[in-house]
Amino acid sequence: xxLGGRQGGGLGFVDGKSNECYVYLTTDCYDPLDPNGNxxxxxxxxxxxxxxxxxxVSLQNYYQYRHVGQPGWxxxxxxxxxxxxxxxxxxxxxxxxxxxxxxxxxxxCCISSPEIVDxxxxxxxxxxxxxxxxxxxxxxxxxxSQQSSSSFDMVVGNLQVNFSSQMPxxxxxxxxxxxxxxxxxxETPPTVSLVVGGRRAEEVIRTWKxxxxxxxxxxxxxxxxxxxxxxxxxxxxxxxxxCSCGCRPADKTTSSCISGSSNSxxxxxxxxxxxxxxxxxxxxxxxxxxxxxxxxDHWRVKLxxxxxxxxxxxxxxxxxxHHPGFSQSATTYSFNSSLLHTSGIPxxxxxxxxxxxxxxxxxxxxxxxxxxxxxxxxxxxxxxTFTLHNGWALPRTVYFAGENCxxxxxxxxxxxxxxxSIVRPFRSLIILLIIYLNFKLLQY
Numbered sequence: 001x002x003l004g005g006r007q008g009g010g011l012g013f014v015d016g017k018s019n020e021c022y023v024y025l026t027t028d029c030y031d032p033l034d035p036n037g038n039x040x041x042x043x044x045x046x047x048x049x050x051x052x053x054x055x056x057v058s059l060q061n062y063y064q065y066r067h068v069g070q071p072g073w074x075x076x077x078x079x080x081x082x083x084x085x086x087x088x089x090x091x092x093x094x095x096x097x098x099x100x101x102x103x104x105x106x107x108x109c110c111i112s113s114p115e116i117v118d119x120x121x122x123x124x125x126x127x128x129x130x131x132x133x134x135x136x137x138x139x140x141x142x143x144x145s146q147q148s149s150s151s152f153d154m155v156v157g158n159l160q161v162n163f164s165s166q167m168p169x170x171x172x173x174x175x176x177x178x179x180x181x182x183x184x185x186x187e188t189p190p191t192v193s194l195v196v197g198g199r200r201a202e203e204v205i206r207t208w209k210x211x212x213x214x215x216x217x218x219x220x221x222x223x224x225x226x227x228x229x230x231x232x233x234x235x236x237x238x239x240x241x242x243c244s245c246g247c248r249p250a251d252k253t254t255s256s257c258i259s260g261s262s263n264s265x266x267x268x269x270x271x272x273x274x275x276x277x278x279x280x281x282x283x284x285x286x287x288x289x290x291x292x293x294x295x296x297d298h299w300r301v302k303l304x305x306x307x308x309x310x311x312x313x314x315x316x317x318x319x320x321x322h323h324p325g326f327s328q329s330a331t332t333y334s335f336n337s338s339l340l341h342t343s344g345i346p347x348x349x350x351x352x353x354x355x356x357x358x359x360x361x362x363x364x365x366x367x368x369x370x371x372x373x374x375x376x377x378x379x380x381x382x383x384x385t386f387t388l389h390n391g392w393a394l395p396r397t398v399y400f401a402g403e404n405c406x407x408x409x410x411x412x413x414x415x416x417x418x419x420x421s422i423v424r425p426f427r428s429l430i431i432l433l434i435i436y437l438n439f440k441l442l443q444y
Contacts, residue, residue, distance in 0.1 A: 119133040227395065238412050239280070290303075299381060303376075
């Protein structure tokens with residue numbers, strides 16, 4: 001499968017300059033399994049004030065499986081004129097700046113390039129937008145679309161007489177670490193809302209939008225997960241490739257390892273303070289795919305995710321698996337699951353995430369054991385296409401929370417025993433039945 005990058009649409013610009021996605025046309029910049037994924041930032045002018053306007057700013061996560069985790073999003077932009085923020089409802093600017101020119105009323109923020117963060121849950125002030133105050137967390141669209149957006153209101157002022165609102169520039173998004181590049185803010189048709197029970201449509205005064213797209217290359221210098229494989233028909237276990245996420249220290253007798261290097265970027269997944277259990281692959285996360293059983297009309301798989309990080313849990317995790325077996329019906333026993341519909345790719349992409357109050361947190365490792373979550377998956381067979389040959393039953397691609405996991409080379413996959421054309425269920429019983437029938441015939 002060709003996972004190369006695309007030319008054109010969906011890639012961001014800042015001040016007329018293309019982002020790194022034009023330089024590195026790879027899967028790091030364009031995800032073929034989620035081609036329309038982005039975080040859209042919308043500025044709506046909803047009311048005029050004596051020296052400015054009231055704006056409602058909304059962030060909508062359209063990524064199907066990339067969520068914005070703790071400590072949440074941080075939105076930055078630059079004012080074109082000498083705007084200040086008199087007040088914010090539903091968020092807060094990280095710095096006030098120098099507001100000494102204002103005597104009667106002190107603004108909330110006087111910085112020309114403010115940075116805004118969400119309020120924590122339970123701190124929602126009166127008259128703030130309904131979907132504010134979630135600690136900056138945005139759920140992935142395919143998992144929980146109701147929790148995938150965030151909004152806040154701000155009163156913008158200090159504009160001159162006969163002013164008109166002007167869009168900000170140089171939009172930046174950290175969610176929560178680096179990796180996002182935002183397009184230029186552009187004016188679009190005004191947002192329309194239905195009020196009075198849907199009987200009346202009301203437009204805002206003006207609407208500006210920017211789309212922010214994610215690049216793994218910008219966010220991570222090294223991967224954060226790897227994949228290992230095993231099957232019932234082979235004693236061979238294909239482990240994660242050596243040094244998938246970095247190499248272990250020279251002293252292999254040490255009981256724990258410090259991941260990362262001095263020039264690696266701190267991200268949501270790996271920071272310089274992470275302490276990992278020593279492995280040959282040195283990844284914080286390992287995904288294991290084991291083919292358990294081959295029935296007449298179904299086959300069974302066990303999917304396990306292991307956390308080898310001593311210092312952190314992974315909350316609201318998800319796993320994406322691209323596999324031809326998901327073109328048929330599947331039953332998942334211990335995870336939530338959903339098939340993703342992606343243009344140009346058949347319905348063989350499955351998304352898994354934890355069950356509420358059961359396994360939404362992937363716990364950290366400790367001195368005695370690693371943290372893990374697992375499920376068994378029962379997949380129906382299409383006898384026209386099903387085969388155990390040539391690694392067909394093994395995944396093509398695996399993501400953890402939108403990050404591409406390192407796959408073993410195909411020539412290391414567990415292979416069928418030599419001379420076996422297919423592993424047939426109940427083969428031993430069939431042979432015994434034939435022997436029994438032949439014995440009965442001989443008696444006559």
